Amino acid sequence: MKRFDHDSGRRGFLKGLLSLGAAGALPGSLLVPAKSQAAPFDASAYQVFRNACPRNCYDTCSIKSYVKDGVLQFVEGAPESTYTKGSLCVKGYAYPRRIYSPDRIKYPMIQEGGRGSGKWRRLSWDEAMDIIADKILDIKKRDGSLLGLGLTKYSGQFGIVNYGVEGMMSSLGYTTRFVGTPCWPAGIDAQNYDLGDMWCNDPEDMVKSKYIIVWGANPAWCSMHSMKYLYEAKRRGAKVLVIDPIFTQTAAKADVFWQVRTGADGALALGMARHLLDMGLVDKDFVENHAVGFEEFADYLRKNVTVEWASEVSGIPASEIREVTEEFAAAKPATVWIGYGMQRHTNGGAMVRSIDAFVAMSGNIGVEGGGARYGHLATWGFNYHAMVQKQPEGSVGFAGASGPKGEFDFAGGGSAKYSDRAVNINKTAQEILDARDPELKMLWISCKNPFAQDFDRNKLERAFKKLEMVVSVEQFFTETVKHSDIVLPATTLFEEWNVNVSYWHYWLSLNEQAIKPMHEAKSNIEIAAALSRAMNRKEPGSCTFAQEVDGKEWMVKEFNKGIYGLFGIESWEDLRNGPAKAKLASSASWNEKKFRTPSGKYEFKSDLCAKNGFKALPEYVEVRKATAPFRLLTPHVQYALHSQFVNLDWMEAFYPEPYVFIHPDAAKAKGIGELDMVRVFSSIGEVKVRAKLTKNVQKDCLVMYEAWFRKLDFNVQNVVDDCAADMGAMKTGAPGVAIHDQFVDIERI
Amino acid sequence: MSLNADHTLSLAMALRDFFSAGCATEMADAVPALCAGRTLGEDEARELEYEFNRLFVGPQAVPAPPFASIYLEKEPQLMGRSTLEVREFYLGLGLAVPEGGVPDDFLPYELDAWARLFMVELGEESDEARQTLHEAREWLVQEHMARWLPAFLERAAQSSPSPLMADILKTLENWLHAAKENV
Numbered sequence: 023m024k025r026f027d028h029d030s031g032r033r034g035f036l037k038g039l040l041s042l043g044a045a046g047a048l049p050g051s052l053l054v055p056a057k058s059q060a061a062p063f064d065a066s067a068y069q070v071f072r073n074a075c076p077r078n079c080y081d082t083c084s085i086k087s088y089v090k091d092g093v094l095q096f097v098e099g100a101p102e103s104t105y106t107k108g109s110l111c112v113k114g115y116a117y118p119r120r121i122y123s124p125d126r127i128k129y130p131m132i133q134e135g136g137r138g139s140g141k142w143r144r145l146s147w148d149e150a151m152d153i154i155a156d157k158i159l160d161i162k163k164r165d166g167s168l169l170g171l172g173l174t175k176y177s178g179q180f181g182i183v184n185y186g187v188e189g190m191m192s193s194l195g196y197t198t199r200f201v202g203t204p205c206w207p208a209g210i211d212a213q214n215y216d217l218g219d220m221w222c223n224d225p226e227d228m229v230k231s232k233y234i235i236v237w238g239a240n241p242a243w244c245s246m247h248s249m250k251y252l253y254e255a256k257r258r259g260a261k262v263l264v265i266d267p268i269f270t271q272t273a274a275k276a277d278v279f280w281q282v283r284t285g286a287d288g289a290l291a292l293g294m295a296r297h298l299l300d301m302g303l304v305d306k307d308f309v310e311n312h313a314v315g316f317e318e319f320a321d322y323l324r325k326n327v328t329v330e331w332a333s334e335v336s337g338i339p340a341s342e343i344r345e346v347t348e349e350f351a352a353a354k355p356a357t358v359w360i361g362y363g364m365q366r367h368t369n370g371g372a373m374v375r376s377i378d379a380f381v382a383m384s385g386n387i388g389v390e391g392g393g394a395r396y397g398h399l400a401t402w403g404f405n406y407h408a409m410v411q412k413q414p415e416g417s418v419g420f421a422g423a424s425g426p427k428g429e430f431d432f433a434g435g436g437s438a439k440y441s442d443r444a445v446n447i448n449k450t451a452q453e454i455l456d457a458r459d460p461e462l463k464m465l466w467i468s469c470k471n472p473f474a475q476d477f478d479r480n481k482l483e484r485a486f487k488k489l490e491m492v493v494s495v496e497q498f499f500t501e502t503v504k505h506s507d508i509v510l511p512a513t514t515l516f517e518e519w520n521v522n523v524s525y526w527h528y529w530l531s532l533n534e535q536a537i538k539p540m541h542e543a544k545s546n547i548e549i550a551a552a553l554s555r556a557m558n559r560k561e562p563g564s565c566t567f568a569q570e571v572d573g574k575e576w577m578v579k580e581f582n583k584g585i586y587g588l589f590g591i592e593s594w595e596d597l598r599n600g601p602a603k604a605k606l607a608s609s610a611s612w613n614e615k616k617f618r619t620p621s622g623k624y625e626f627k628s629d630l631c632a633k634n635g636f637k638a639l640p641e642y643v644e645v646r647k648a649t650a651p652f653r654l655l656t657p658h659v660q661y662a663l664h665s666q667f668v669n670l671d672w673m674e675a676f677y678p679e680p681y682v683f684i685h686p687d688a689a690k691a692k693g694i695g696e697l698d699m700v701r702v703f704s705s706i707g708e709v710k711v712r713a714k715l716t717k718n719v720q721k722d723c724l725v726m727y728e729a730w731f732r733k734l735d736f737n738v739q740n741v742v743d744d745c746a747a748d749m750g751a752m753k754t755g756a757p758g759v760a761i762h763d764q765f766v767d768i769e770r771i
Numbered sequence: 772m773s774l775n776a777d778h779t780l781s782l783a784m785a786l787r788d789f790f791s792a793g794c795a796t797e798m799a800d801a802v803p804a805l806c807a808g809r810t811l812g813e814d815e816a817r818e819l820e821y822e823f824n825r826l827f828v829g830p831q832a833v834p835a836p837p838f839a840s841i842y843l844e845k846e847p848q849l850m851g852r853s854t855l856e857v858r859e860f861y862l863g864l865g866l867a868v869p870e871g872g873v874p875d876d877f878l879p880y881e882l883d884a885w886a887r888l889f890m891v892e893l894g895e896e897s898d899e900a901r902q903t904l905h906e907a908r909e910w911l912v913q914e915h916m917a918r919w920l921p922a923f924l925e926r927a928a929q930s931s932p933s934p935l936m937a938d939i940l941k942t943l944e945n946w947l948h949a950a951k952e953n954v
């Protein structure tokens with residue numbers, strides 16, 4: 023193609039004709055005279071920015087972004103972080119594709135003619151905020167409080183400044199909050215009972231491990247940066263065992279793979295614990311000096327657990343249980359990575375406690391290269407400036423004390439007269455249906471896609487009908503947006519200022535605004551400020567949120583001396599040179615063996631756990647009983663994070679359609695052939711999808727990876743109900759959810 | 772069909788106004804010039820707006836995004852090389868798109884640039900200046916707009932446009948034809 027001749031003489035001539043008034047008479051013109059300094063197009067002029075991947079992913083990558091002509095050209099993993107180490111995952115590399123996707127939501131819009139009608143009209147930001155503010159004031163007038171306004175927000179876009187969404191809600195008054203987490207709550211509580219907190223070793227110290235058990239996690243897909251530590255440990259002679267009901271990519275890289283019966287992990291861990299006991303392999307110093315309740319636990323094991331029993335329940339041969347247990351005990355240090363998948367069960371917390379107990383008995387707690395690794399929030403000590411906002415004078419709310427509002431609620435509960443109304447995020451549909459006095463009338467959704475992620479989709483659809491107004495803050499047209507009245511376009515990480523840390527590694531990353539927001543996208547705090555302007559215009563004093571915000575200033579306000587000290591930096595600006603890692607006295611958590619339990623010791627026996635309605639000891643708890651012939655697992659796929667990424671054309675190329683994976687024997691019995699269209703169904707709904715036959719799954723198990731395809735109506739939540747996990751309420755405000763205790767049948771169609 | 776110069780110019784402006792419209796009223800205002808004087812009632816205008824958003828705006832993924840780079844890049848995206856090429860072209864004219872996050876190759880901007888060039892050319896007396904303006908306009912149409920608008924029109928046509936929208940798209944097609952011939 024020919025380029026336009028930019029010979030300077032001519033160009034100057036054109037410029038004269040056009041911009042100096044010659045075309046001034048063109049009515050309604052859109053283009054404007056170029057600013058004189060506008061002279062880009064220097065091929066070498068890449069600007070480099072620092073970003074931090076805000077996905078809910080173990081890895082929380084530090085990103086280096088290359089911008090030219092105001093356009094993000096490409097991204098790479100920051101080489102300065104030994105964790106990210108110069109690489110991103112397939113999702114991270116797709117970021118330029120994501121921000122410049124034509125499918126992004128561009129403007130505030132309102133759906134007229136009913137949700138799902140597809141009759142969308144553009145709104146200016148002011149119009150949108152006026153409509154929303156009117157509704158909020160209407161609710162306040164009708165109910166005398168704002169408890170009819172609900173917020174559901176989770177981890178769709180991490181970054182400390184994004185807690186400004188919760189801040190926006192508080193700045194309006196006392197509202198209804200969907201609290202808890204579908205992710206990891208049962209395990210969090212379990213670790214709190216045992217250790218007094220959830221605090222994992224630095225994952226980078228896995229290289230020191232001599233024996234690594236990856237129990238119910240698939241880092242090859244979901245924490246690919248951790249794999250290098252597994253490989254290095256192996257290179258140094260460590261053995262890696264993967265325990266999973268699915269033969270995963272991680273399992274393929276392991277020395278040993280145990281295809282455990284789903285939900286039997288607790289029995290397996292107890293069998294291993296019993297064998298430690300029998301062989302005299304218990305770390306005496308630890309259980310006697312740093313723990314309480316060990317004798318009672320040992321007694322429980324002797325009376326109730328045998329290796330044979332554990333083998334029978336879990337499906338792992340007794341000889342292997344014995345062999346691995348002995349090897350694990352002999353290898354010092356040895357570690358277990360406890361995945362989030364294995365606690366998404368009705369007995370999930372109990373199972374994590376059993377594994378903790380096994381690791382503790384083996385003497386691997388507080389040891390570099392050891393540990394019962396689950397996660398941590400040790401680096402999250404920010405100011406939460408955006409999040410902590412004051413309710414307007416005279417606000418009325420829920421009378422009574424407020425519990426935790428989730429694991430990331432660092433604001434702490436005050437002793438105010440009123441509080442927000444907390445409802446369970448894992449039962450979104452039921453809570454909307456059940457809310458009374460006042461009913462839930464309006465829902466604000468940000469950093470979350472309930473229709474892709476909340477359980478029992480059909481019930482959710484019924485519940486949404488009860489709502490008078492649904493506002494979604496989104497980047498793409500998800501099913502949730504389809505079920506909304508108003509959608510507001512949200513910025514991506516490259517279009518806003520933020521700061522981000524991980525719940526797994528110990529790095530801190532700055533997130534600079536690298537490009538101007540595309541279209542009319544705004545960040546969450548800019549949206550809050552816009553809403554505050556509208557609210558105060560209509561009713562002065564009705565919203566306390568700042569009416570003007572500067573993203574960079576608000577990012578800076580999240581830092582404090584504690585963070586600077588922990589990361590050994592003078593100022594946030596140091597992070598412009600690259601991410602910083604926390605200065606750790608030891609890579610091992612609990613290295614001083616001072617536990618945060620009531621006793622100050624590791625608690626094999628936890629009175630707190632008993633007080634909360636569970637067993638004091640990490641006893642065996644049977645998993646949810648089957649209600650249909652097949653167990654259904656719906657884990658994460660490599661190419662997506664929940665509903666994020668699979669809607670991009672690049673991902674579609676890799677992963678064009680979903681499948682249900684079924685064992686060939688099971689398929690044969692059901693008359694199902696490779697790629698046959700099938701119906702996966704239960705009492706709550708069905709999914710139509712093609713079948714793939716694989717021995718990677720067990721005979722009584724089906725696997726469908728959770729994802730959202732822009733051209734398909736595939737949704738695993740059609741057949742995942744909202745059955746609760748055992749634990750989680752103590753630390754996150756609501757119990758977890760038994761995502762992997764789901765039962766379905768399957769037939770060819 | 773062939774259109775005279777004035778008509779081609781006024782069509783370019785009406786098309787610009789239509790495709791940059793943000794609401795039913797703005798769309799309805801542009802329609803008479805595009806559809807032989809036709810005027811729309813309020814309901815018709817509203818339905819046209821919904822359809823316009825379904826085809827070109829969103830919030831759902833749209834079948835025919837009105838941005839050149841979607842059709843000109845090897846892999847469709849916004850802010851591609853072709854977008855920057857158009858930006859460079861505008862700069863050559865001493866022009867730029869207004870502040871904000873709309874890509875430079877948004878159809879209405881291109882129509883605006885074309886109309887400006889043509890307008891100045893029509894009123895210009897110096898042969899040399901006319902020649903330069905003509906070349907610039909020729910590049911914009913032949914080397915740029917004519918390379919993506921047919922694909923855009925095709926995609927819109929395949930997305931069940933209403934008869935009214937089909938008329939408007941036909942007008943765009945006619946304009947492109949005239950603009951190509953005119954240069």
Ligand code: SF4
Nearest residue numbers: 075079082083111114
């Ligand atoms: S999704 Fe996870 S691994 Fe991928 S770039 Fe983001 S943080 Fe890194």
